[in-house]
Amino acid sequence: MRTEPSAPAPTSDRRARRRQETIEEILDIAQAVMTEEGVNGLSLAEVARRLGVQPPSIYKYFPSLMAIYDALFLRGQVEHLASMREAMANATPGLDALTKGLEASGRWLLAHRALGQLMFWRPVPSFEPSDASFAPSIEMVRLQRAALADAVAAGELGPGADSDEAVYLISTFIAGVLTQAMANEPDLPWGEGRFTPTFPKLMQLVPALYPPRTPTKKRRS
Amino acid sequence: MRTEPSAPAPTSDRRARRRQETIEEILDIAQAVMTEEGVNGLSLAEVARRLGVQPPSIYKYFPSLMAIYDALFLRGQVEHLASMREAMANATPGLDALTKGLEASGRWLLAHRALGQLMFWRPVPSFEPSDASFAPSIEMVRLQRAALADAVAAGELGPGADSDEAVYLISTFIAGVLTQAMANEPDLPWGEGRFTPTFPKLMQLVPALYPPRTPTKKRRS
DNA sequence: CACCTTTAGCTAATGGTATTAGCTTCTGAT
DNA sequence: ATCAGAAGCTAATACCATTAGCTAAAGGTG
Numbered sequence: 225m226r227t228e229p230s231a232p233a234p235t236s237d238r239r240a241r242r243r244q245e246t247i248e249e250i251l252d253i254a255q256a257v258m259t260e261e262g263v264n265g266l267s268l269a270e271v272a273r274r275l276g277v278q279p280p281s282i283y284k285y286f287p288s289l290m291a292i293y294d295a296l297f298l299r300g301q302v303e304h305l306a307s308m309r310e311a312m313a314n315a316t317p318g319l320d321a322l323t324k325g326l327e328a329s330g331r332w333l334l335a336h337r338a339l340g341q342l343m344f345w346r347p348v349p350s351f352e353p354s355d356a357s358f359a360p361s362i363e364m365v366r367l368q369r370a371a372l373a374d375a376v377a378a379g380e381l382g383p384g385a386d387s388d389e390a391v392y393l394i395s396t397f398i399a400g401v402l403t404q405a406m407a408n409e410p411d412l413p414w415g416e417g418r419f420t421p422t423f424p425k426l427m428q429l430v431p432a433l434y435p436p437r438t439p440t441k442k443r444r445s
Numbered sequence: 446m447r448t449e450p451s452a453p454a455p456t457s458d459r460r461a462r463r464r465q466e467t468i469e470e471i472l473d474i475a476q477a478v479m480t481e482e483g484v485n486g487l488s489l490a491e492v493a494r495r496l497g498v499q500p501p502s503i504y505k506y507f508p509s510l511m512a513i514y515d516a517l518f519l520r521g522q523v524e525h526l527a528s529m530r531e532a533m534a535n536a537t538p539g540l541d542a543l544t545k546g547l548e549a550s551g552r553w554l555l556a557h558r559a560l561g562q563l564m565f566w567r568p569v570p571s572f573e574p575s576d577a578s579f580a581p582s583i584e585m586v587r588l589q590r591a592a593l594a595d596a597v598a599a600g601e602l603g604p605g606a607d608s609d610e611a612v613y614l615i616s617t618f619i620a621g622v623l624t625q626a627m628a629n630e631p632d633l634p635w636g637e638g639r640f641t642p643t644f645p646k647l648m649q650l651v652p653a654l655y656p657p658r659t660p661t662k663k664r665r666s
Numbered sequence: 667c668a669c670c671t672t673t674a675g676c677t678a679a680t681g682g683t684a685t686t687a688g689c690t691t692c693t694g695a696t
Numbered sequence: 697a698t699c700a701g702a703a704g705c706t707a708a709t710a711c712c713a714t715t716a717g718c719t720a721a722a723g724g725t726g
Contacts (some may be wrong), residue, residue, distance in 0.1 A: 239694075239702070246703095262571065264485055268684065280685075281704055289684070346628055347568040350483065392625070392639045396647070400621025404613065407567060418613050426617070429650050460673070460723075467674095489713065501714075502675055510713070 247285050250275065251299060254292050258338035263347045266292070293342065293351045300339035301360035305367075307332045312367060318375035322368060323427045326398045330423065331414040333402055341406070344399070365391055376436075385434035393433065397426045468506050471496065472520060475513050479559035484568045487513070514563065514572045521560035522581035526588075528553045533588060539599045543592035544648045547619045551644065552635040554623055562627070565620070586612055597657075606655035614654065618647045 253274045258266045268289050272279040286292050311328030315321040333340035341347055368391045375381045384390070401423050409417040474495045479487045489510050493500040507513050532549030536542040554561035562568055564582075589612045596602045605611065622644050630638040 243702085264568070265571070267682090269682080277703095278705060279683090280687095280706085283685075284703055344624075344628060345566065345568070347566070348485070350486070389639070389643075393643050393646075396618070396621035396625055396640060396643065398621070399624040400617035400619070403565075403620040403624045404617055407565060418610070419617060422614055422617065425654070426614075429653060432650060432653050433646070464673085488711090490711080498674095499676065500712090501677085501716095504714075505674055 250285055251295055254296060255338060263338055263341045290351050293348060294354050294357050296339060297342055297353045298357035300336065300343045301357060304329065304332050305360045305364055309367060312371060318371065318378045319380045322371035327423065330398060330402055330420060334405065334414045379436050381431060382434040382436050390434060394430065471506055472516055475517060476559065484559055484562045511572050514569060515575050515578050517560060518563055518574045519578035521557065521564045522578060525550065525553050526581045526585055530588065533592060539592065539596035540601045543589060548644065551619060551623055551641060555635045600657050602652060603655040603657050611655060615651065
């Protein structure tokens with residue numbers, strides 16, 4: 225019987241830790257390869273080469289190349305969510321938190337291009353993330369909904385802004401900016417170039433889309 | 446000496462036509478394969494199989510797989526540009542033409558997903574389009590600039606809208622809508638789902654970004 | 667018509683990929 | 697000290713792109 229990677233090691237502890245370390249090492253290497261060679265330049269053989277091991281040995285840790293993609297996808301989602309959450313926590317609740325959160329998202333994605341493309345670009349059509357790996361992105365929508373609710377409560381936006389529709393519309397802004405930046409200025413970080421600096425301007429349009437009943441300290445740009 | 450695909454056949458005419466037919470047939474098949482299997486599911490071997498020929502024979506027509514990608518890229522650019530140009534010609538010059546043109550662009554891209562991804566998604570990092578294949582996209586920017594100039598002349602937008610900056614900003618809208626639609630609702634055509642229907646609303650924001658000196662029927666709240 | 671160059675196909679071979687099967691060796695718990 | 701499982705290995709299969717070199721047909725030119 226072959227060793228199934230789905231069955232870890234309930235017996236030992238030292239062994240389990242070693243195993244987990246190797247798994248992390250494989251993911252680190254895979255991420256580095258993806259960064260250097262492009263998302264679908266990732267190859268099991270290259271990972272094995274860098275790990276100093278023969279290709280079949282990788283199968284002791286991951287059942288397939290797709291499983292590595294999936295683990296990287298999850299890793300990216302978790303890190304990305306954390307950076308967004310932190311930025312939002314350090315901002316004024318409401319529109320400011322939403323903007324800062326989305327900027328942090330953009331910053332993270334441009335700084336981790338390979339993972340970002342894997343997560344939001346889907347350049348490997350044969351790879352479909354598992355439900356578990358997808359879960360953090362649902363949490364992201366929840367965070368944005370909460371910020372929008374805060375903005376409505378604070379009178380920054382009209383009540384229609386507390387809706388999934390508004391989340392989709394705003395996510396369109398950040399998606400557009402990032403798509404353009406990654407396709408046309410793949411080496412620039414957030415805040416440089418022709419596209420990412422326009423994001424704050426775009427966010428200033430949100431009150432025009434969902435005008436509050438009592439106009440606040442609105443200023444023209 | 447091997448037959449170089451870069452040296453067509455200046456001698457015959459009948460031969461040249463046959464050759465061109467085969468080239469088109471290969472591209473048709475390649476496009477079909479990409480549509481079915483995803484952009485980087487395209488394989489020379491599969492094309493050869495469907496053409497009823499051995500894989501090396503393809504090299505009589507294209508020097509490499511990348512050359513096929515490049516020809517498809519060019520094909521897509523030309524078709525896409527044509528559909529956009531037509532939509533703009535049948536609209537009122539100015540903001541209407543710009544909106545209709547971009548909608549036609551979105552419609553075309555969702556209807557030709559494989560080519561669209563190849564053109565604007567770049568899922569095959571090892572593939573970089575040749576300058577010749579890239580040329581139509583420059584013409585696209587020119588068309589949009591012209592529409593913006595018309596809009597300014599008609600008083601629909603302020604003078605700042607006649608700028609490359611405005612083109613980038615507006616292309617952010619369409620890119621965002623399409624990115625979200627293709628990533629999250631890959632099977633819906635333009636006009637259905639959560640994202641593409643928001644595009645007209647987004648375009649209505651453009652006058653808010655570049656307010657005309659003499660306000661038109663539209664007013665800010 | 668015969669000739670002869672070009673074209674379009676072929677097979678065989680090279681080196682790359684993911685994956686599976688099955689063997690061996692080492693680790694570490696009992 | 698034993699013994700099961702873990703983690704490595706080699707060998708093999710089945711893909712893939714690409715190159716080399718051969719053959720047969722096609723078609724223009726003497």
